[in-house]
Amino acid sequence: MIDILDANKENLIAIKLTGKATQADMERIHELIHGIVDKGQQVDFYMEFENFHGYDMKGLWEDLKIDTAHFSDYGRMAFVGDKKWLESAAKATDFFTASDVRYFDRDDKQSAKEWLEAE
Template sequence: MIHLISTEKDNLISAKISDKIQKSDVEKIHPLIHNIIEKGQKVDFYFEMEDFTGYTLKGFWEDIKVDSAHISDYGKMAFVGEKKWQEFAAKFTDFFTSSEVRYFDLKDKELARNWIIS
């Protein structure tokens, strides 16, 4: 599940992620990406993952479609998590994008928030 967090930064999509990401969750984010792109900005992301267990199959497929369509539109990405596989996923994302991607432990979420808004 994705729960959006309001933010002051115009080009930042900020969310708390838990349980499994579903197709409807990705569909909720996609228009926000377009709104930022239409303003001529790169899209920054702050994802705080707590009790996050992954994706449903449809959610994973939808996320791949959105990311492949917009990967060059992404700016900074902060992944904040609590599990080793989440850190690995962030590093994997960094490998496939020119975005600046960083992983932070959940205890360092304030540091992550400061980094993503700077």
């Protein structure tokens, strides 16, 4: 499931991911992406992971389609959580995209938010 969190920046999508992400979750995010891109802005992400177990198949497929369509529309991304795999995922995302992606430990949420707002 994906919950939308309050964001302090017009081009920031802040979400909390728990359980499994579904196609409906990804479609909600896609609408938010379009709302930002249609204003000529890059999309920044704050993604907080808590007991996240990945995607169901339709959710994964939808996420892949969205990322392919908006590859060049993404700016900064903060991955926040307490799992070692998140740090590796952030490094891989940073390497394979033009985005600036960083991992922050759950205890460092505020630093992640400050980094995203510092542009």
